[in-house]
Amino acid sequence: MIKKKYIQFIALAVLSMIMTTSCERDVSDDAVLATFPSNADVYTDNPVGLTDEFFISFNPADGANPEGFGTDQNEAYVGTSSIRLDIPAPNDPDGGFIGGIFKDRGEGRNLTEYDALTFWVKASRTALFDEVGFGFDFELDKYTVARTDIQLSTDWRKVIIPIPDPSKLIQEKGMFFFSTGTSSTDGVGFTIWIDEIRFENLGTIAQPQPRILNGENISQQGFINVPFQLTGLTQTFNTESGRNVSVNAAPSFFDFSSSNPGVATVDEFGLASVIGEGEVTISASLDGVGAQGSLSLNVEGGFNFAPDPTQPAENVVSIFSDAYQDIPVSRYNSFFEPFQNTLGGVVPVGPESIISYTDLNFVGIVFNDVTFPSEAVQPVNATNLTHLHVDINVQEAIQANDRLLLQLTNYGASETVGSFLISGNQLVEDQWVSFDIPLSDFSGLGDKNRIGLLLFNSEDGPNNPTISNIFLDNIYFYTE
């Protein structure tokens, strides 16, 4: 509404100006409402219309290497110079990757008449360019677009980065963005040359296939006041080569809709807020084309999270917790065959996650290099650790003979198993109970230098499971 009034005001002003200055003349070309400049070039032989910094690096504190960026007067696809990136090794003291942006020096550009950002690129060896795009301006980063894992050749190749919906880009400052390390070359540094960066109207960018949640239809439990960030947002076009090109597209390119706004709403940043009980499906479209993928939530109330852990991170080795950085774990549900019935595993609850097991008889969390050799991870050296913490929330009525046996296996020179029994009367239906179990209470555990399996067993004798449905959270070893 504000904009409309503004236009009306301008029109009125222009009209009155014409009235007062001339009675004959037609509306001059100057009376057209101002738009932002639409110059297409970003880099030819020089940066075009960019800020004085030209290249604005990502934060070196995050590992970005600002030293490897420059121009090369001896290499060019067209003209006399190109941009040169010397991609550092991961352990380079100046930073292990190169990334940053080019930013328009003015108020931004009108890119609505273009359908792609294009450039020419070659490299000193075949490799992957991790991420290239535009729309990052280190201000709002509203209409970000990134294409990932672009195959680099030792000859010049043209790269096309389609614009998901050009009509959105009426004032864009983020002209170019890239970020790459050496993950595709096993840590070996290499050189990338980039030339002739510009926005183009190719006319051959067609057949859009937008997706949210990577095109999957996800259905899960939702909880009041637990938001859900929609991810996996992409736009795919078919290009002149006949091949599809996909880019990651910012949520603001999409129009989200909620089938039941009384249960959940979505903002322009793709954040679904859950506000009521009931069922809701979140879907999206991009430039009028329905996106593949949807989120269906069944909301029956709020979620009762486990208490926040209080141990300092430096004293913790975390198996599963949103409060700490977890160590690599090969499986949160062991699916041991043939006697394990337990289903479930890690379940996201808004931005956090818990473990939910159903049909429990026994189940292991596997973090060793023995049980599943193809998924080997390092077991925990708990020699200097004193306790195991776990939060347990039983999702059913507690029965008299309920029990939960916790077992730790140490994969030392000989395997030893330590057991700790939790009885039903220590647990409460639908409430979190926190356990801090001294490792010395796991009877039968010998060495603690290679602990690699945590088993939960509810069986009261063979084939007689007791507790069937539990939530777990905050499973970690620590030193008191």
Add this chain to the structure above:
Amino acid sequence: MKINKDSKLNMMKYSSIFLLILMCILSCDLDETQEVVTLDNLVWADEFDIDGAPNPEHWNFEIGDGTDQGIPGWGNNELQYYTDRPQNVKVENGVLLITARQESFQGNNYTSARLTTQNLFEQKYGRYEARIKVPYGKGYWPAFWLLGNDCDVNPWPACGEIDIMEFLGDEPTSVFSTIHGPQYSGAESISKAYNLENDRFDTGFHVYGMEWSPNRINFYVDDVLYHTLTPEDVDEETNGAGNWIFNDRPFYIILNVAIGGNLPGNPNSETVFPQSMVVDYVRVYN
């Protein structure tokens, strides 16, 4: 969409054609001489205005995967099974839809449709035109083409084939026209592509046409004439081994969408099913 190809002004709009003509004048190269005959008397048309199955007085169906016809895979290792089911062919909202689907059917993984005017409309010479929007993606091979009506006694390629429009789904900016005859068939056929600049064929309708007169076949897209063939071209292309067989017999019209096989290659994970070839009209003028 009426074409007025002998209008000089119209030709002038297309600098490439103008350049060709200029080259012709300068070089007197017989191959590139573009004489056109103007055929404006409408003798047969299907405007696809009545919803439902295609008009049986205009169209036959070829059914199956070619096995019954003695050419499994229709001679090109194509993957589709042609049906006359409405899922594969129907008239709706003023257009004919030939729809290719990925489904298990009669031992094949794809279904589609192939319509012909055999025994219903066959003619020697004339101007043949269809307004078509093509599907896209690896494996799609839509076509608008003619076959000689005596292939059962003069087996292909002796009976002749005139391909007015063929499109490969993974080359979205290109269509091509082709003639086949003895000594110039299949991979040795005489063909020419027409490419769009800054545009592609699968995003809109285009008119694909062929004007056929004694000793001359002209192919055009929209109002651009891009391919002219005469007996001299056949002679040159085949080093004297092939003959012009297009003054000898009536031909009939075929519309189809093939999937996979030797020419387009098979569909890949990016290929979208189902998709349709959309035909606004087919018209024949004398």
